[in-house]
Amino acid sequence: MRSLPAEASELRREVRDFLAEDRATYGWQPHVDSWISAWDPGFSQRLGRRGWLGMTIPTEYGGQGRTHLDRYVVTEELLAAGAPVAAHWVADRQVGPALLAHGSEYQRRRYLPDIARGERYFAIGMSEPEAGSDLASVRTRAVAVAGGWELTGTKVWTSGAHHAHAFFVLARSAPLDPAHRHDDLSQFIVDLDTAGIEIRPIKLLTGQHHFNEVVLDRVFVPDQLVLGEPGQGWRQVTSELGFERSGPERLLSTQPLLAALTGRLAHETGRAPGAIAELGALISQVTTLRQLSISVAASLSDGQPADLAAALIKDLGTRYEGAVVDTAAAVPDAEPDPNSDDEFTRLLAEGLLHAPGFTLRGGTNEILRGVVARGLGLR
Structure with missing residues (x-):
């Protein structure tokens, strides 16, 4: 099992404390697919002030000069909490690294400081x-x-x-x-x-x-x-897709629903024994996929290409996310309602409505399997 550096535990604790306090103060609710669906510029700017955007951008361009593994810890916690990260997500995830890899000095100085502050948003x-x-x-x-x-x-x-x-x-x-x-x-x-x-x-x-x-x-x-x-452009785009396809958002879009499902099943063990077993299988899957995703983050920190592994993560991860929704929907008396005050019920509704897009965005799974096959020397 690949472990994160020891200092990651302290960073993770800081992020969790921040999220608990920020949610209590500003009242946002967790969402499935928060990196697409939950747009909140104020939240992005608060992250920027904490130094948790542009973490891998050098300090000379307004960033923190930290590693991709440091950034991984922060993004993992944000996604697990279902926090409203959509405003800054694309800019922080792939625009910043692309500008560092291919951009001119003019482009870097024009865009990177604003990205790190959570004030410049990209598509x-x-x-x-x-x-x-x-x-x-x-x-x-x-x-x-x-x-x-x-x-x-x-x-x-x-x-x-x-x-x-x-x-x-x-x-x-x-x-x-x-x-x-x-x-x-x-x-x-x-x-x-x-x-x-x-x-x-x-x-x-x-x-x-x-x-x-x-x-x-x-x-x-x-x-x-x-x-x-x-x-x-082709060479640049394919390297950029390594950032888009390999991150924890390919595993954790449904993590708030998985957490709510765990809470629901804790009170219904006698009524849904099959769901308990499926929950264990899901946790095994996400643990394994997380190891692969962390390995890609380490490769990116070392400046190594990760296109093939990223395609594999995206294929397997989005299928796992769909399985989370299917398992939650099979719980007895599960009644999805996007307007419910019950967190499980609300998140299940979001999961069901977002699930059709899981295996499409960032490249369809069929295409990605072809990418993996060619990378392995198959026709």
């Missing part, structure tokens, strides 16, 4: 209506013009774009060569208040609005906001 523009997990099929075009580029196309499932300040856009910056589909893709940093952008809501079964379709119509992006080198 990701990868998927398209005809190009989801197969990102090499993107049709958004980037055409070179005087002083920059014009982007035209549509991005979909863009979490938080209606709240965010900017997003990363993957676009084709030269005509497609069918024999080399991964070439000539580029990434751009697009401020979401730029002329030519229309954000259209995609509502969940709950009626909530987290996802969006973002339409770009000849949107101008100056040269200084090209991320990395033109034509290197």
